Amino acid sequence: MILALDQGTTSSRAIVFDKDGNILAVEQQEFKQIYPQSGWVEHDANEIWQTQLAVAQAVLKKNQLSASDIKAIGITNQRETTVVWNKHTGKPIYNAIVWQDRRTANFCDQLKEQGLTDYVYQNMGLVLDAYFSGTKLHWILENVAGARAAAEKGDLLFGTIDTWLLWNLTGGAVHASDYSNASRTMLYNIQTLEWDQFMLDTLNIPANLLPQVRPSSEIYGASTAQLLGAAIPISGMAGDQQAALFGQGCHQAGMAKNTYGTGCFMLMNTGEKIIHSKAGLLTTIAWGIDGKVEYALEGSVFIAGAAIQWLRDEMKVLDSAPDSEYFTSKVSDNGGVYVVPAFAGLGAPYWDMYARGAIFGLTRGSNKYHIIRATLESLAYQTRDVLEAMEKDSGIDLQTLRVDGGASANNFLMQFQADILDTPVQRPQIIETTALGAAYLAGLAVGYWTKEEIKDRWQLNRAFDVQMPKEQRNKLYANWQKAVERTKGWVEE
Numbered sequence: 131m132i133l134a135l136d137q138g139t140t141s142s143r144a145i146v147f148d149k150d151g152n153i154l155a156v157e158q159q160e161f162k163q164i165y166p167q168s169g170w171v172e173h174d175a176n177e178i179w180q181t182q183l184a185v186a187q188a189v190l191k192k193n194q195l196s197a198s199d200i201k202a203i204g205i206t207n208q209r210e211t212t213v214v215w216n217k218h219t220g221k222p223i224y225n226a227i228v229w230q231d232r233r234t235a236n237f238c239d240q241l242k243e244q245g246l247t248d249y250v251y252q253n254m255g256l257v258l259d260a261y262f263s264g265t266k267l268h269w270i271l272e273n274v275a276g277a278r279a280a281a282e283k284g285d286l287l288f289g290t291i292d293t294w295l296l297w298n299l300t301g302g303a304v305h306a307s308d309y310s311n312a313s314r315t316m317l318y319n320i321q322t323l324e325w326d327q328f329m330l331d332t333l334n335i336p337a338n339l340l341p342q343v344r345p346s347s348e349i350y351g352a353s354t355a356q357l358l359g360a361a362i363p364i365s366g367m368a369g370d371q372q373a374a375l376f377g378q379g380c381h382q383a384g385m386a387k388n389t390y391g392t393g394c395f396m397l398m399n400t401g402e403k404i405i406h407s408k409a410g411l412l413t414t415i416a417w418g419i420d421g422k423v424e425y426a427l428e429g430s431v432f433i434a435g436a437a438i439q440w441l442r443d444e445m446k447v448l449d450s451a452p453d454s455e456y457f458t459s460k461v462s463d464n465g466g467v468y469v470v471p472a473f474a475g476l477g478a479p480y481w482d483m484y485a486r487g488a489i490f491g492l493t494r495g496s497n498k499y500h501i502i503r504a505t506l507e508s509l510a511y512q513t514r515d516v517l518e519a520m521e522k523d524s525g526i527d528l529q530t531l532r533v534d535g536g537a538s539a540n541n542f543l544m545q546f547q548a549d550i551l552d553t554p555v556q557r558p559q560i561i562e563t564t565a566l567g568a569a570y571l572a573g574l575a576v577g578y579w580t581k582e583e584i585k586d587r588w589q590l591n592r593a594f595d596v597q598m599p600k601e602q603r604n605k606l607y608a609n610w611q612k613a614v615e616r617t618k619g620w621v622e623e
């Protein structure tokens with residue numbers, strides 16, 4: 131069996147997979163979202179580690195498994211989220227700054243004014259945006275008392291969540307990341323496969339903070355014996371979206387998947403080729419395996435399932451996210467209502483750090499069901515924005531879209547998605563493909579699986595074919611585009 135640790139934006143999960151890639155057991159714990167100011171999002175890095183450890187321990191205990199049943203551990207994680215800790219005490223010096231956090235937007239603008247946009251695009255494959263780790267790390271060094279001096283003395287370590295978990299699991303013995311996570315820092319050169327000295331100098335980041343970057347499937351170290359009962363090799367690591375691409379079996383260039391979690395992330399495998407987007411996508415490292423690095427094009431949508439959580443937690447119009455499907459069926463259409471959930475600005479393909487969320491088209495007859503429906507629909511429209519960019523950049527007309535992630539369980543959403551894209555949608559048996567991908571990467575490295583064995587494992591759960599007439603699709607999407615335009619540049623700083 132393989133144990134996958136899936137550290138997401140809103141919860142930590144531990145999933146045990148058997149040799150056939152089936153889920154044997156799952157444990158999950160949500161943790162605190164911290165919003166210290168408008169546009170800021172933080173996590174307590176200790177709580178991330180504690181919840182992740184607790185679910186790993188619980189999944190073994192509740193299922194009468196022992197460490198010797200587990201051949202390897204794979205780690206997959208929310209990407210970009212930035213932790214800095216003291217390497218002697220193991221204590222974070224500040225909360226983890228989450229990928230959705232916009233506090234460095236102004237600093238990004240200054241970097242743009244210095245003419246860095248093209249450098250970042252060519253060498254990091256990224257858009258110069260507050261999304262990525264580099265400016266978050268810079269902020270911590272500049273703003274946390276004593277941080278700069280401690281960094282210069284060599285007392286601090288930086289990591290994205292993969293690195294933080296690996297360091298804790300190995301009792302501080304291993305400070306490493308994998309190619310896929312490193313490519314999201316805006317500090318890692320995806321052409322030379324090295325930390326980029328020019329970016330480090332520009333952001334004033336001492337190189338001694340940085341983890342070693344290693345392949346996504348190899349033995350990094352072992353968990354310390356007291357954590358899970360005995361030492362277990364940790365042999366797979368990848369950012370959650372790249373892990374999902376792997377878990378969806380998109381191992382060949384031209385294959386793509388879309389994950390509906392907190393955000394929505396569409397990735398297309400482009401093989402060993404770096405394709406620089408002209409349509410607002412990112413170029414990222416998919417994984418490094420067997421001495422070879424492969425790349426992907428990515429469309430990152432910041433708010434997707436999080437908008438449904440917002441309906442549940444802030445608007446209090448839902449008791450649970452799955453209820454959104456039932457409530458949506460209470461109205462026959464969106465009643466002209468459009469929700470643009472630009473709560474953290476807009477990601478691909480717009481890249482507007484100053485956009486904010488809005489509801490359009492309200493009339494006296496609008497009710498909560500329309501708003502719930504319009505919120506679900508917004509996930510599908512955002513996906514179309516990204517798919518159009520993907521098709522332009524790759525020159526590939528996608529015949530079907532493979533989907534996964536929590537919100538892909540929503541049948542209304544998946545049908546609407548196929549209709550709005552005018553492309554059939556395929557949902558696999560296992561929608562926990564992020565964890566599955568991490569398990570595959572870990573299992574490959576310890577010889578639990580061969581590449582051949584995992585190649586054709588993908589199984590269809592349900593296909594959603596296009597049913598909507600063209601005129602209706604065009605009208606809905608045109609209104610969406612109009613709504614998006616009106617949210618842009620809302621915050622003036």
Ligand SMILES: Nc1ncnc2c1ncn2[C@@H]1O[C@H](COP(=O)(O)OP(=O)(O)O)[C@@H](O)[C@H]1O
Pocket residue numbers: 138139140141390391392393434435436437438439451452453454455535536537538539540
């Ligand atoms: N049936 C559903 N319909 C709509 N949204 C859902 C449904 N189930 C879960 N979600 C949303 O999906 C997200 C959880 O998906 P998950 O893949 O676990 O995300 P993450 O890994 O980002 O934490 C939540 O934001 C939740 O609101």
Ligand SMILES: O=P(O)(O)OC[C@H](O)CO
Pocket residue numbers: 137138139140207208209210229369370371391392393430
């Ligand atoms: O937590 P998730 O699964 O929504 O993923 C977050 C992404 O990795 C952010 O880039």
